[in-house]
Amino acid sequence: MKVGIVGIGAVGTATAMALAMRASAHEIILIDTNTHRTAGVAADMLYGLPMVSATSVRSGSYADLEGAQLVIIAAGINEKAGGATDRSDPLGRLRLLETNASIIADIVPRIVAVAGDCPIMIASNPPEPLAEIARVAAGHPNVFSTSTALDTLRFRVQLARRFGVRAKDVSAYVVGEHGTNSVFLWSSAEIGGRPVYDMARERGMEAGEFRRGIEEDVRYANIEIIQGIGASQYGIGMVAARLAEMVLRDEHAVVAVGSHSAEHGTTLSFPSIVGYGGVVEVLRPAMSDEERALLHACADRLKQVTGPYLEKLRSREERRPALQPAS
Numbered sequence: 001m002k003v004g005i006v007g008i009g010a011v012g013t014a015t016a017m018a019l020a021m022r023a024s025a026h027e028i029i030l031i032d033t034n035t036h037r038t039a040g041v042a043a044d045m046l047y048g049l050p051m052v053s054a055t056s057v058r059s060g061s062y063a064d065l066e067g068a069q070l071v072i073i074a075a076g077i078n079e080k081a082g083g084a085t086d087r088s089d090p091l092g093r094l095r096l097l098e099t100n101a102s103i104i105a106d107i108v109p110r111i112v113a114v115a116g117d118c119p120i121m122i123a124s125n126p127p128e129p130l131a132e133i134a135r136v137a138a139g140h141p142n143v144f145s146t147s148t149a150l151d152t153l154r155f156r157v158q159l160a161r162r163f164g165v166r167a168k169d170v171s172a173y174v175v176g177e178h179g180t181n182s183v184f185l186w187s188s189a190e191i192g193g194r195p196v197y198d199m200a201r202e203r204g205m206e207a208g209e210f211r212r213g214i215e216e217d218v219r220y221a222n223i224e225i226i227q228g229i230g231a232s233q234y235g236i237g238m239v240a241a242r243l244a245e246m247v248l249r250d251e252h253a254v255v256a257v258g259s260h261s262a263e264h265g266t267t268l269s270f271p272s273i274v275g276y277g278g279v280v281e282v283l284r285p286a287m288s289d290e291e292r293a294l295l296h297a298c299a300d301r302l303k304q305v306t307g308p309y310l311e312k313l314r315s316r317e318e319r320r321p322a323l324q325p326a327s
C-alpha cells in the first residue's frame with residue numbers, strides 16, 4: 001500500500017516516522033517544494049528502517065502518487081511562523097488560512113491529476129476550511145481532515161488525569177473545529193458509564209472551574225508545545241498515522257474527523273466511521289442545547305471565513321483547463 005505525504009516539515013516528518021515505525025504502508029512518498037528536505041528525511045530514515053520495518057520511504061514527485069491509497073497534506077505555514085500563538089487572539093489558527101488556502105489550492109489538483117479520487121487527508125491548519133477548499137479543488141468527495149481527532153484525545157487525557165484513570169477508558173468527544181471555537185461534548189462525556197460531571201461533583205470539584213480548566217488545557221495545548229519545541233508535531237504525527245491505517249485497513253474505526261456536512265454547508269468535525277475512501281459515515285452525537293448552539297456558531301463562522309476562498313477557487317477553475325500530471 002502506498003501513502004503520499006505532501007509537506008515534509010515538522011508534521012509531515014513526524015507522520016512519516018510514525019507510519020514507518022508501525023509498518024502501516026509498504027511505500028511512503030515524501031513530497032515538498034524543498035526537495036533537499038525530502039531527500040534528507042528519506043536518507044535519514046533509510047538507514048534505520050531495516051531494523052524496524054519493511055516500509056520503503058523515498059523522496060518523490062507528484063507523478064509517484066500514481067496508485068496511492070491515501071495522500072496526507074501537511075504542507076503550509078505553521079502557528080509559530082504564521083503568528084497564531086496568542087491565546088487571546090480570537091482568530092487562532094484561522095490566521096493561517098490565507099497563506100495555506102493558496103497552498104492547498106495549488107497542491108490538490110496536482111494530486112488528483114495523478115491519483116484520481118484517492119482519499120486526501122488534510123492535517124494543515126486550519127483543517128476544516130482547508131478540507132472544504134480541498135474538496136472543491138479535488139472535485140471528488142474523498143477529502144477529510146484530522147480536525148478534532150487530536151483535541152478529542154487531549155480532552156480524554158485531561159479528564160483521565162483529573163480522575164486517575166487510563167485515557168483509553170474515557171469516552172468523550174470534541175467536535176466542530178480544531179481551533180479556539182471547538183465544542184466540547186460535556187453532556188455525553190463519561191467514564192465507565194458515569195457522566196464526568198457527576199464524578200466531578202462527587203469528588204468536590206467545582207463544575208465551572210473544572211470545565212474551564214480542562215477546556216483551557218485542551219484549546220491551548222499546541223501553544224504550550226510550540227513554546228517548548230517550536231512546533232506541535234509528534235501528537236499529530238501519531239494521530240495522522242493511525243488515521244491513515246484506518247483508511248488503508250478499512251477499519252471502520254470511530255474517530256472525530258472533519259468532512260463536509262451538507263446540513264451545515266461546510267466541513268465540520270464529528271465522530272465518524274473511517275475506512276476505505278476516508279469517512280464512511282458521520283455519526284451525530286447527542287448534544288445539549290448549549291452544545292448545539294455552540295456548534296451552529298462554529299459552523300457559521302467557518303462557512304463565513306471559507307466562503308470567499310471557495311468563490312475564488314470556483315471562478316479560477318471555470319477559467320482554467322485541468323492540470324496535467326506532473327512529470
Ligand SMILES: NC(=O)c1ccc[n+]([C@@H]2O[C@H](COP(=O)([O-])OP(=O)(O)OC[C@H]3O[C@@H](n4cnc5c(N)ncnc54)[C@H](O)[C@@H]3O)[C@@H](O)[C@H]2O)c1
Binds near residue numbers: 075079096100106124
Ligand atoms: N492538525 C493538527 O493538529 C496540526 C498540528 C500541528 C501543526 N499543524 C499544521 O500543519 C502544518 C505544517 O506544520 P509544520 O510545523 O510541519 O510546518 P513546517 O514549516 O515545519 O513545514 C511545512 C512544510 O510545508 C512545505 N510546503 C509549503 N508549501 C508547499 C507546497 N506548495 N507544496 C509542498 N510543500 C510545501 C514547506 O516546504 C515545509 O517543509 C501547519 O499548517 C501547521 O499549523 C496541524
